[in-house]
Amino acid sequence: MAITWTPRPATLSRRALNRAFLARQLLLERAPLQARSVIEHLTGLQAQAPQAPYVGLWTRIREFVPDDLSALLLDRSAVRLSLMRGTVHLVTADDCRWLRPTVQPCLDRGVGPRGWRRLEGVEPAELAAVGRAWLDEAPRSAAELNQLLGERWPGLDRSLMGQVLRVVVPMVQIPPRGVWGRSGQPVYATAETWLSGSPSPVADPGLLVRRYLAAFGPASVADVQMWSGLTRLQEVVDALRGELVVLADDAGTELFDLPDAPRPEPDTPAPVRFLAEFDNAVLSHADRSRIITAEDHRRIMTKNALIPGTVLVDGFVRGSWRAEKTRRTARLIVTPFAALSPRQRGEVEQEGARLLRFLAVRADDRDVVVLSDG
Template structure:
């Protein structure tokens, strides 16, 4: 499969070749969640994918406990359905433990893990707490230990969800946590097959290599899982000879299928879920030399590939969306970006009285 064929297949599965009429809940499940590190920018990810998207629909999912934000793939915060929270969190346990131990392990040396987990769970289920509040409670029991390390170690051992109003559209609130079981009223699943997680990844991100699945999830040793699935999959090679796996009936559009301009949010999983990101990311993007640990740029797709960044600022009741292309754009693409950008500005800054789109020089 060539690069454009991979691009179009991935965009189709990511709901980016056209806007869809799925409910927000069904879209979130199809995508196996959205990375949601920030309280609100990920709403743009759904706006770019769904026709007539209303952010109140997702806010209701959060407040009605049908969706949650919690640490999952790559130990990062994801917005997932309640059903997926209960199913996926046990599979991600080694990922979350590994990343937490690497950073905070020394701070909890000598603390019995089971006692710490039980104390942390009890404190959060008494009332939702921020990590700072949780660390203070735990520090009283284990003086001399780093409160932040105590709280983060509980995060690794006890499945936590961030509770509203955090994440609700138009609302603000501290990041307070309680256990997933207390919030959702159900136990976590211990029987969700990793094979199903892999096939769902392929449905949302494929075709893909084993390394791609591992990059997305953070899990290791998935080659043996894919090998068990091989009789149910079809295989390809990419332009570099890497073996790609896919579901037989998954869409693989013609490489010349038109791809509309799309605005992505700063942690869009389209950009984070493959070991080889060249199916979307261009050399022009890499030449920008964005700081690896700095602010994550918000990117624009033109013809399906990264072609610009965008920012939004509101001043004097005017919302201005600024597009910075990596190279000069044809007039037709600029017109399409201006139209889509104006709609995004109106969505993201609904209280502004005026919305406009500007372009900086490439």
């Protein structure tokens, strides 16, 4: 009787995972790509803070200027809407069409039976139809929609109804929201109207897994689920095994990857990089040790769920940053989480100065302040 031996998966150290991940995220070397190509490669950028995607692209693209992204929003090649994990993401119009139906179960779960019980008497189909009719008349703000919902269903929680409406109807935040140098509350239109075409009615979780691995791999099933907000993806990954590489981390966790995806040597140099607020690079794995320690992750997880900008030193999160601007002055304040060597501090100051020039191009006085370690 012949015995078939199954080879053990190759094991990747934490540092090897880090370098592979940074390569996918375009954080080892800025890419000579257009903004649209990078947004597509990353399968979107998290965009709760309207200006965060601009920093996210600046840190990944060799020659990026804000107008490159503003133009995509204005010509409707890119849109902002609730997607992965129920959070606002900036994605290309093409990705919006298949991503929204694919992650819809995550959005539905966010409402759940408990939410619908609080809206007794409101049927999902009716809510969707009424909301679409209002938005077909004109784009509307959340306040306008809540007012109309309260009039249509008096006595119910109109704020909750507004949140649920954004679940049952794909709604995009239209410009000037998200345009560089502009501000204002979100104003919504349906994705179908704004993009002149309905989203694909067929979810594609297999494509979602492949796209995730291209930008975030190698990764486990739990990692894909953390990023997407979806559950029960094991069977989806199992169906793709024939086209994936199976690896493992130091703990023996099974990891999957695309065969031709980059996996640089662990000693590949990693330059200082400034990540945007809410950057998916620090939020999109169940095991985030490839980029941030558990202790430092607790530092950035604030009670109000506002994730600060972070600083990568030698490929790992080593601090946070914030910008303070007036009409004529700008300061970038970096808070290290641990001691930096003189060389590392100098590199942080140099890259911080580049970021500050990007954020405050018209400022007469700019200053980078790196606070005391820890």
